[in-house]
Structures are given as structure tokens and as C-alpha cells.
Amino acid sequence: KQEVTQIPAALSVPEGENLVLNCSFTDSAIYNLQWFRQDPGKGLTSLLLIQSSQREQTSGRLNASLDKSSGRSTLYIAASQPGDSATYLCAVRPGNNDMRFGAGTRLTVKP
């Protein structure tokens, strides 16, 4: 059974820092991996989607990498801002209509 782990569970950094969020999964047989952002009490916003054949994806200050063989993905956020404060969720897709979520990393960026 696919299990997804995110480390750290919470992270607090000063504004301007570069930071890395980690996601690991137990079964390397995945279709893709998706990173989401969730603001308190709200739904999920898709940030980046990495196909199983890809190594990384970039969008603005965000860069996500995927190492399928080792079961790891990282989300790199450059020059963090207070508006980046949110919970970041990693989800893997073991089958085409199935998703497994990590518990998330709660990020606080202090001004």
C-alpha cells in the first residue's frame, strides 16, 4: 500500500529565505506526483505536476523535483514571502484514478 510522508510537519522561516520541503513515498510505481497549497480552512490549489518520466518542474519561484527510484520529491521555494505561508501537500498517483496524500508541511514565513 502506497504511503506518503512529508517532512518537516511544520517550518517557520524569516522572509527571503530559500527553503526545501520533502516528500517521500513507499512505492515507486506512480503515474505522477502533484504538489498543492492549502490555505487555512480552504481547498487545494495545484502548484506543480511532475510526470513519472520527468525529473523536475518549475513555476516562478517554485521548483519541484522527482526521484522515482528513491521514492522522493522536493519542493524548493526561492526567496520566500509572507504570502507563501500555507500548508503544502504532496500527493502521488499510483493509479490513474487514485491519489495518496501526505499529511502536509505547515509553512510560516515571518516578515
Next chain:
Amino acid sequence: SAVISQKPSRDICQRGTSLTIQCQVDSQVTMMFWYRQQPGQSLTLIATANQGSEATYESGFVIDKFPISRPNLTFSTLTVSNMSPEDSSIYLCSVNIQGGNTEAFFGQGTRLTVV
């Protein structure tokens, strides 16, 4: 991409009552997914709603407690029945958009508090 409208965005309900959550998508999709997110937890899939057939429920979730309707390819409802405080959660609707790859999109969630 997909734009998903979910309502209500939040509600406070009395125990023993029922709440129906609506999810509207701006394009036709084969399957719609309903998730629950309990306080401080990650997402758990409740059921998959297919148009024209009964929903498929995950282990631990039953139709009597969470009846689902899927009248057409752009709309679904989830009802939380006979609510108790343990049902207090965020409920989320999701769809997959399949282009070159399958990407998931979510509604803004319904924050339910049962008192």
C-alpha cells in the same frame, strides 16, 4: 484546467441533522471525487461519483451516512447524514483533468462544524 464551485463554503449544523454539499464543474468529467479532511489531518477519499451509476465508497464510508448524487457530467452532491461532532471536517470535491497527464483539481472546500 478546471474550475470547481463548491457550496456552501462553511456551515455550522446541529447534531442529528443532515447537510448537502454541492459541487459544480465548468467542464464535463467522467468521475468526481469526494474527500474528507479532519482537523489537522490529510485528505481521505470518501467515494468516487460516476454519472449514471452508484458511487464507489472507500473502506470505512457507507452510502447511508454519505449518500452521493451524480445527475450529470458537471454536477455532484454529497450529503452528510445524521451528523455528530465527529463529522466536523473540511469536505472537498475533486476532478481529474486528463490531457497529456492526469491532474487533479479541487473545489474550495466546505468547512463543516457540528455542534
